[in-house]
Amino acid sequence: MREIDSKVITKAVRDLCIEANSFLPEDIKARIQKACDTEPWPLAKSILGIIKDNYEIAEENRVPICQDTGMACVFLEIGQDVHITGDLETAIHEGVKLGYTEGFLRKSVVRDPLDRVNTGDNTPAMIYYNIVPGDKLTLTVAPKGFGSENMSQIKMLKPSDGLQGVKDFVLKVVEDAGPNPCPPVVVGVGIGGTFDKAAFLAKKALMRSTDVRNAKPFYADLENELLEKINAKGIGPQGVGGHTYALAVNIEEMPTHIAGLPCAVNINCHVTRHKTVEL
Numbered sequence: 604m605r606e607i608d609s610k611v612i613t614k615a616v617r618d619l620c621i622e623a624n625s626f627l628p629e630d631i632k633a634r635i636q637k638a639c640d641t642e643p644w645p646l647a648k649s650i651l652g653i654i655k656d657n658y659e660i661a662e663e664n665r666v667p668i669c670q671d672t673g674m675a676c677v678f679l680e681i682g683q684d685v686h687i688t689g690d691l692e693t694a695i696h697e698g699v700k701l702g703y704t705e706g707f708l709r710k711s712v713v714r715d716p717l718d719r720v721n722t723g724d725n726t727p728a729m730i731y732y733n734i735v736p737g738d739k740l741t742l743t744v745a746p747k748g749f750g751s752e753n754m755s756q757i758k759m760l761k762p763s764d765g766l767q768g769v770k771d772f773v774l775k776v777v778e779d780a781g782p783n784p785c786p787p788v789v790v791g792v793g794i795g796g797t798f799d800k801a802a803f804l805a806k807k808a809l810m811r812s813t814d815v816r817n818a819k820p821f822y823a824d825l826e827n828e829l830l831e832k833i834n835a836k837g838i839g840p841q842g843v844g845g846h847t848y849a850l851a852v853n854i855e856e857m858p859t860h861i862a863g864l865p866c867a868v869n870i871n872c873h874v875t876r877h878k879t880v881e882l
Contacts, residue, residue, distance in 0.1 A: 605682075605738040607882055609689025612742070615880050616698025616728075619744035620675060621706035623878035624667045627658045630812045631789075631850065631875050638787060638840075638847040647845025651787075654840070654873055669785075669874045672708040673746030675699045675728040678810060682737035692730060700724040711749070731803065743810060745877040751784035751870045757802050760864040769794060769866050770829065776868040777833050777849070782842020785872035789813060790833065790852045793867040795859040804855040805869035810877055813851035826852045840873075850875075 627635075635658075639651040661668040677695050681687075687694075703710055703725035710725040729747075756776045760768045773792055780788075793804025816823035829852045839845025850873065859865060 604684055604686050606686050606688055607740055609687055609691060609694035611882060612687070612691065612694040612740070613698040613701065615742050615882060616677065616695055616744060617701040617705070619742060619878045619880060620699055620702025620708065620746065623744050623876045624672045624706065624708055624746055625661050625665050626878070627662075627668060627874065628812070628877065630814045631873070632658065634813055634850040635787070635873060638850065642840075642845055642847050644839060644843075644845035646843050647839045647847060650840045650843060651847060654787075658874075667708060668876070669748060669872070670709060671711065671748035671750060672703070672725075673748045673876070674712055674752075675703075675725060676731070676745040676747050676806070677728045678731045678733070678743040678745065678807075680733045680735045680739075680741040682739045683734055684736075684738040685740050687740075695728055695730055696726045699726050699728045731807075740882040741879060742882065743877055743879040745810060747806075748872060748874065751788060751872040754780035754784045755805070755867070755869045757798065757805075757865070757867040759798065760866050762862065762864050764864055766825075768864065770825075770832075772866050773829055773852075773868055774832060774836075776870070777838075778836065780870055781838060784870045785874070786838065786842065786848045787840050787850045787873045788848065789871045789873075789875045790829070790849050791869040791871065792829075792852065792854040793856070793869070794854065794865070795857040796865060797859070797863075798865055800857065801865035801867040802869070804857060805867040808853035808855040809869060809871050809875060811853050811855075813853065817854050817856075819856075822854045822856060826854050
């Protein structure tokens with residue numbers, strides 16, 4: 604049994620909050636650059652260039668890429684041979700508090716969805732657990748802005764809706780979103796499970812590199828097909844028109860009940876931030 608001090612987790616979460624908000628993943632930067640090089644619409648091309656300038660300035664000056672520094676979503680893969688000394692959730696929340704306070708990041712969390720009083724330190728974090736073999740602990744911090752989160756949807760499709768029903772729903776969500784989620788976006792799709800699990804799968808899909816297709820050829824082909832159809836709508840970056848609305852479509856799927864076909868779409872803006880460390 605390997606022990607990890609909760610103070611180490613606090614420090615890691617603190618650092619990840621700051622780094623994730625200042626540095627875009629390399630795959631996202633590469634896709635923005637490619638879109639900038641290939642986009643035929645002059646205004647769309649200009650906007651993509653501004654987006655590129657923005658993330659380069661953020662990197663150089665270690666400042667947030669976006670003013671919405673998001674709600675801290677923390678994904679943990681905990682080895683079953685790991686023992687954490689101290690309270691794990693307290694350690695994570697403390698890490699978020701330190702990261703957002705010491706990193707001068709905007710605090711956007713309210714203590715109650717109706718009384719709307721700000722917690723003042725961006726806590727609590729949204730925490731997702733997965734127990735895996737081994738003696739490692741992998742932490743991923745993904746600050747989720749709500750301009751894109753608000754455009755996400757879930758639908759309990761009927762089994763008879765089938766593949767076409769899934770396609771139609773994903774495309775409808777994108778149309779409904781339009782320019783609101785600050786495109787170009789990454790589209791996370793969760794299919795299967797239950798009502799809540801489909802939503803989790805859609806968010807988890809956003810953690811996967813846009814360079815990695817679904818391991819199942821059927822779903823990899825569906826990712827590519829949906830990406831092509833989304834961009835063919837001509838909404839473009841920031842909704843001004845063009846061929847670049849989505850940088851990628853990532854799908855995660857799992858078994859479900861014979862009577863259901865849950866499908867969730869979690870949209871992320873071009874600032875698809877996530878940073879990972881293994882302890």
